[in-house]
Structures are given as C-alpha cells and as structure tokens.
Amino acid sequence: MKIFGIAGYSGSGKTTLIERVLPLLAARGLKVSVIKHTHHDFDIDRPGKDSWRAREAGAAAVLLASDHRTALLTEHRDTPPLLEDLLNKLPPCDLVLVEGYKREAIPKLEVHRAETAKPWLFPDDQNILAVASDVEPRQPIFRIDIDAISQLTDFIIDHALSRPTA
Template structure:
C-alpha cells in the first residue's frame, strides 16, 4: 500500500482534485482508497435506527452491511484516530489518498487557489513536495497546474510513500 497526502485550506479544491484524479488512477489499474479527515463532528447514522441505538447504548463499533457496501461506525470517545490505525483498517488497495492529517509525515501535494487569499502551506511543511495551483508559488517552488490532472496523477504515483501492510 502506498500513501499520499493532499493538503490545503478549506475551499482550495482538495476534494475536487481527488475526484478528478481517481478516474485517472482507475484507468491505470490502480485500486485507490481515500481517507478524509474533518474537524467537524459528523454522523452517517440516523437517530432511532438500530445501528444508532446500539452506538447510543455504548457499542464501541457497529458494522453496517448491505449487498452493495459496508460501513464501520467506530466510537473514538475523545481519543482521535491515528492515521496508521485507519490505514490498517482499509481493505486491500494500491494507493490511499489522505485528505487532511496535515501534520503526518507523508509526502503531500498542496492544493492552492489564489482566489481564497490564503497563505501557502509549503514553507512550513517539508512534506509538501509541490503545489497544484492556478498561481505561481514564491521562490520557484515546484508547481503543477491545478487542471493538469494526468500530470498530477503521475506526480502522486511517483511520490507516494510505501507503507508496510499488516
């Protein structure tokens, strides 16, 4: 399994870039997964449903299964998940794109749009190897046009970090 991070401020286009890269990866025979970290609380379960009731009653985890997909709802109870644990929980795949977990020591691509008015992340993060942007970064830092999806896909594949599998 290889891992590669996509970093950037909210609204920069991280999810859109991942959405555009995934079909390119699939066309190249790469089985890809995505881990998306959010700072907001979320729940894909609905109050009153059996799975919600089990979690509310204290279950540490509930696995939902249908003929089409499965989802594991794990209660962390004020202990944020560690990226390595999340990677270990994924089914077999070739590449994991990690959106968020910006402090992790994994190779990253910064997504930056000039219109957001946000500062660049790369000067403070040595794990950022290049930027996908519609603007030129300062000091000649490596840039790939944000719309050059085949080039971005090549970059990700060439720089993803191999991780041992369990």
Template sequence: MRVFGIAGYSGSGKTTLIERVLPQLRACGLSVAVIKHTHHDFDIDRPGKDSWRAREAGAAAVLLASDHRTAVLTEHRDTPPRLDALLAQLPPCDLVLVEGYKREPIPRLEVHRAATGKPWLYPGDPHILAVASDVPPPDGFPRIDLDAISPLSDFILEHAYSHRTA
C-alpha cells in the same frame, strides 16, 4: 499499500482534485482508497436507527452491511484515531489518498487557490513536495497547474511509489 497526502485549506479544491485524478489512477489498474479527515462534527447515523441505538447503548463499533457496501461506525470517545490505525482498517488496495492529517509524515501535494486568500502551506511543511495551484508560488517551488490532471496523477504515482509509508 502506498499512501499520498493532499493538503490545503478549506475551499482550495482538495476533494475536487481527488475526484478528478481518481479515474486516471483507476485507469492505471490501481485500486484506490481515500481517507478524508474532517474537523467538522459529522455523523452519518441518525437518532432512532438501530445502529444509532447500538452505539448509544455503548457499542464500540457497529458495522452496517448491504449487498453493495459496508460502513463501520467506530466510536472514538477518548482519543481521535491515528492515521496508521485508519489505514489498517482499509481493505487491501494499491494506493490511499489522504486528505488532511497534515501532521503525518507522508509525501503530499498542496492544493492552493489564490481566491481563498490563504497563505501557502509548503514553507512550513517539509512533506509537501509540490503545489497544485492556479498561481505560481512566489519562490519557484515546484508547481503543477490545477487543471493538468494527467501530470497531477503522474506526480502522485511517482511520489507515492518512491516513498514507502505503509
């Protein structure tokens, strides 16, 4: 399994970039998974549902299954999950795109939009190999245009497969 990260501030277009490169990666015959870290308190479960009731009663995990998909709701009451533990939970796949987990030592691409007004991340992150941006970085750091989907997909493949991470 190969792992490649997508980094950037909220509103920079990380999820949109992933959404746009996924069909190209799949067209290469790859099975691709995505891990998205969120800082927001989220819950896909609803009070009163059987799964919610089981978790509230103390279940460490609840697996929901239908004929078309499964979801595992795992409680992390004491410590947040580590990326390596999340990777181990995935079904077999060729490539995992990771959005977030910026402290993990995985190769990554920074997504940057000038309109956000946010600073560049790459100067402080040695794992960022290039930026996908609508403006060039001030110092000539490697850049791929945000709308250049084929070059972005090629970059991800090249660097995911040149770094063994899992």
C-alpha cells in the same frame, strides 16, 4: 499500501482534485482508497435506526453491512484516531490518498487557490513535494496547474508508488 497526502486549507479544492484524479488512477489499474479528515462532527447514521440505537447504548463500534457496501462506525469518545490506525482498518489497495491530515509526515501535494487568500503550507512542511495551484508561489517549489489533471495524476503515481510501502 502506498500513501500520498493531498493537503491544503478548506476551499482550496482538495476534494475536487481527488475526484478528478481517481478515474485516471483507476484507469491505470490501481485500486485506490481515500481517507478524508474533517474538523466537523458528522454522523452517517440516522437517529432511531438499530445501528444508531446500539451506538447510543454504548457500543464501541457498529458495522453496517449490505450486499453493496459496509460501513464501520467507531465511537472515539474524545480520543481522535491516529492516521496509522485508520490505515490499518482499510482493505488492501495499491494507494491511499489522504485528504487533510496536513501535519502528518507523509509525502504530500499542496492544493492552493489564490481566491482563498490563505498562506502556503509548503514553506513549513518538508513533506510537501509540489503544489497544485492556479498561481505561481513566490518561493521555489515544483508547481503543477490545478487543472492539469493528467500531469497531477502522473505526479502522484511517480511520487507515491516509488516510495517504500507504509
């Protein structure tokens, strides 16, 4: 599977960009998965349900399955997962878009909006190949307008699928 990162600070539009390029990637026949990193604790389970009770009782993992989807709930217990381990848990696909994990050494597109007033990531990250932004950066790097979704999709395909498989 090929891996391509979408990096940027909170509020920059990473999720929105992914949401907008996914239909175009699918229309080109690509099976795409997404790994999203969050700094916030979350739980998709509900207190009192059987799966929640199993986790609370000490299960290392619980796999929920229905006729429509599955969810693997893994307790990390103070040991954050490595991106490589997460990639190994995904079913086969053509491309994995990785949102977050901005410090990982994977090819990336930086998403940057002027309104966030955050610094650029690309000057300190050689893995950032271009920026998707509503403003021109002061330092030289290839820039694609953040709303040029077709061009962004082409860029992701050209730079993710032409690289060696992970």
